[in-house]
Structure formats: structure tokens, C-alpha cells
Amino acid sequence: MERLRQRFRAKSGLSAGFMLVEVLIALALFGMSAIFLVDGVGTVSKAIREMKNTRELEQDLIWVRSQIFQEADYEKMEEGGDITAPTMGEIRWEAEVEMLTEVLDVFKVTLTLEYEGNSDFNVESGERTSIMYLFRPTWAQNSDFSRERNDVLEEKRDKIRELQEERRRL
Numbered sequence: 770m771e772r773l774r775q776r777f778r779a780k781s782g783l784s785a786g787f788m789l790v791e792v793l794i795a796l797a798l799f800g801m802s803a804i805f806l807v808d809g810v811g812t813v814s815k816a817i818r819e820m821k822n823t824r825e826l827e828q829d830l831i832w833v834r835s836q837i838f839q840e841a842d843y844e845k846m847e848e849g850g851d852i853t854a855p856t857m858g859e860i861r862w863e864a865e866v867e868m869l870t871e872v873l874d875v876f877k878v879t880l881t882l883e884y885e886g887n888s889d890f891n892v893e894s895g896e897r898t899s900i901m902y903l904f905r906p907t908w909a910q911n912s913d914f915s916r917e918r919n920d921v922l923e924e925k926r927d928k929i930r931e932l933q934e935e936r937r938r939l
Contacts, residue, residue, distance in 0.1 A: 826892050829854040830882060834899060837862055837880065843908040846878070857892070860884045868914045873921050874906040 787795075833854050840846050849863035865879040878901045886894035908914065 823892075825856050826884075829857040829860075830884075830897055833860050833862070833882060834880065834901075837864070838878075838901065838903065841905075841907060843905075843911045843913075846908075854884075857884050857887050866908070868908075868917050869902070871921075873918065873925065874904055874908070876903050876905055876908055877901075878903055 833852055836852055837846075843866065846864050847866060849861070851859055851861050854860050861883045863881045865881075867877045867879075869875045869877055880899045880901065882897045882899075884892075884894060884896075886892045
């Protein structure tokens with residue numbers, strides 16, 4: 770009977786607790802996972818902050834473009850200028866306007882925006898170029914485009930006459 774008790778004590782002693790090595794390994798694993806978790810949270814937080822700053826920049830540039838394209842006067846559009854954006858501050862803009870010869874009163878506008886950036890939003894200075902096609906009948910009245918516009922109108926009239934003659938023949 771004494772032998773059985775010794776065996777039981779020996780077995781129960783082994784299974785009653787953890788060895789020191791097992792505890793140290795578990796603590797090391799827990800510590801490493803905690804470090805990776807904290808590092809991951811920091812990385813995600815930084816990425817979210819950068820996305821927010823980029824979104825602020827994009828929203829400012831969209832707003833600036835909308836303000837510029839509200840300009841109805843061709844000469845003022847060609848001049849360029851400065852505009853103050855809500856969060857980015859001063860933005861310098863230039864526009865290059867071309868009349869498309871295929872479509873009447875549609876202009877290709879190449880808009881270049883230069884901004885100095887904003888340290889509060891962690892946005893570096895830079896330049897953006899946008900190409901937009903605008904329908905502006907009033908711009909065609911400008912002397913720069915009046916001859917081209919008349920040429921396009923004459924081509925369209927000739928094409929209509931050709932189509933009408935072809936239709937009569939049928």
C-alpha cells in the first residue's frame with residue numbers, strides 16, 4: 770500500500786503544476802505576441818493618419834478645381850492665379866486651353882496646381898496636373914478661337930449638306 774501511495778504522489782506531483790521552463794516559454798511567447806500586437810496597432814494607426822491626410826489633400830484639390838472651373842471668362846482662365854484652399858493654404862494654378870477641332874465649343878483644359886504642403890497634415894509640397902474637357906460656348910467667342918470655331922462650323926455644315934444630298938438621291 771505504501772508503494773501505491775508513493776507512486777500516486779510521484780504521479781500527482783508531476784501533473785500538479787508546470788515546470789519552470791514551461792512557464793518561462795509561455796511568458797516569452799506572450800511577450801513576443803504583445804510586442805507584435807503593439808507594433809501592428811502603431812502601423813495601422815500611422816496608415817490611417819496618412820490616409821486621412823491624403824484624403825484632406827484630395828478634397829482640397831477637388832474643391833480648388835471646382836472653384837477654378839466656375840470661371841466663365843477665358844482670359845481669366847488663361848491668366849492663372851492663386852487660390853486659398855480650406856486646409857492646404859495657398860495654391861498656385863495655371864491653365865492651358867485648347868479648342869478641340871472635332872467637337873464644337875468643347876475645350877481641353879490642362880490645369881496645373883502647385884501647392885506648398887502643410888506640416889500639420891503631414892503633406893509635402895507638390896504639383897498636380899489635371900486634364901479636363903469643358904463645354905464653354907462663351908469661350909469660342911474669344912478672338913483666339915473664333916477662326917477655328919468658324920472652320921469647325923463650316924465643316925459641320927458641309928457634312929450636313931452632303932448627308933442631305935445623299936438622302937435625296939435615295
